[in-house]
Amino acid sequence: MSATIIDGYSIAASVRSRVAEGVSRLTGKGVHPCLAVVLVGDNPASVSYVSGKERALREVGMKDRTIRLPADTGEKELLELVDSLNHDPDVHGILVQLPLPKHINEQAVIMAIDPSKDVDGFHPVNLGNMLIERECFLPCTPHGVLVLLRETGITTAGAHAVIVGRSNIVGKPLSVLLARRDCNATVTVCHTKTRDLAAITRQADILIAAVGSPRMISADMIKPGAAVIDVGVNRVADDTAKNGYRLVGDVDFAPACEVASAITPVPRGVGPMTIAMLMENTLEAALRTLR
Numbered sequence: 001m002s003a004t005i006i007d008g009y010s011i012a013a014s015v016r017s018r019v020a021e022g023v024s025r026l027t028g029k030g031v032h033p034c035l036a037v038v039l040v041g042d043n044p045a046s047v048s049y050v051s052g053k054e055r056a057l058r059e060v061g062m063k064d065r066t067i068r069l070p071a072d073t074g075e076k077e078l079l080e081l082v083d084s085l086n087h088d089p090d091v092h093g094i095l096v097q098l099p100l101p102k103h104i105n106e107q108a109v110i111m112a113i114d115p116s117k118d119v120d121g122f123h124p125v126n127l128g129n130m131l132i133e134r135e136c137f138l139p140c141t142p143h144g145v146l147v148l149l150r151e152t153g154i155t156t157a158g159a160h161a162v163i164v165g166r167s168n169i170v171g172k173p174l175s176v177l178l179a180r181r182d183c184n185a186t187v188t189v190c191h192t193k194t195r196d197l198a199a200i201t202r203q204a205d206i207l208i209a210a211v212g213s214p215r216m217i218s219a220d221m222i223k224p225g226a227a228v229i230d231v232g233v234n235r236v237a238d239d240t241a242k243n244g245y246r247l248v249g250d251v252d253f254a255p256a257c258e259v260a261s262a263i264t265p266v267p268r269g270v271g272p273m274t275i276a277m278l279m280e281n282t283l284e285a286a287l288r289t290l291r
């Protein structure tokens with residue numbers, strides 16, 4: 001079997017193009033959607049994610065308010081910045097790039113963002129509303145995974161979805177979304193204390209890897225015909241690459257293609273969807289100012 005490669009890059013491009021139309025309509029009504037991205041320090045992966053967000057903002061025609069701060073920025077200073085962005089009527093969405101340097105309490109910063117500008121969907125108010133199926137900003141990566149499944153025609157209703165990873169930003173919210181009445185999957189969440197991980201992943205109709213461990217999901221952990229979504233983004237050394245590394249997922253991609261029915265590649269799978277959903281949330285935040 002050779003799996004269908006789920007083209008997250010193209011699906012994300014069509015989401016962005018729809019967002020761009022919305023931005024243009026809204027700008028015509030006098031509201032120019034604006035996202036403030038705050039980057040503290042120079043973690044290479046974060047720097048690269050922020051550049052990707054800036055590119056997307058330009059493409060969809062939104063205002064970009066990227067703020068780069070030194071790694072030794074204090075928590076109080078960051079909280080004051082968030083507060084000023086909360087009160088800035090020209091800013092519709094606020095994203096503080098994670099991870100933050102160790103001396104800053106991430107949860108305190110997330111809690112400080114006005115939920116109506118929390119386009120990452122990480123604030124407890126948005127997470128709580130997601131849980132009880134009320135309108136909210138959905139976290140971008142889990143939402144992007146749902147859109148990928150939907151656009152690829154993968155049925156979630158009645159399917160057994162196994163998620164490997166239980167982080168607050170990917171695994172946990174995704175488990176909630178897949179179990180909601182609009183997806184109707186039966187969900188199992190795995191983590192480092194899961195016994196016999198392979199026995200569980202092999203039961204998955206939809207297998208989602210959000211671990212952060214290069215190629216840890218081997219082909220023999222996948223049920224023949226399963227859909228595989230690889231959220232992982234891992235840098236591995238590669239002397240042949242210009243920058244000395246390349247990106248691989250959590251799934252051992254080539255052998256997995258021989259077993260799965262559909263699979264996302266890394267890069268060009270889930271990653272572009274995360275940014276596209278961020279653009280969608282920011283447009284929505286700006287639209288809400290007219291309601």
Ligand code: NDP
Binds near residue numbers: 168171
């Ligand atoms: P975290 O490190 O926060 O969480 C990893 C999870 O994987 C934890 O729940 C951990 O379990 C579990 N885990 C780790 N090792 C194993 C193992 N051997 N067996 C079973 N479970 C294991 O990671 P994130 O959720 O933030 O990110 C996961 C990956 O997704 C990373 O590669 C990250 O770069 C990528 N990512 C990609 C995004 C995108 O847009 N494509 C967006 C966000 C993340 P435990 O809880 O027990 O420690």
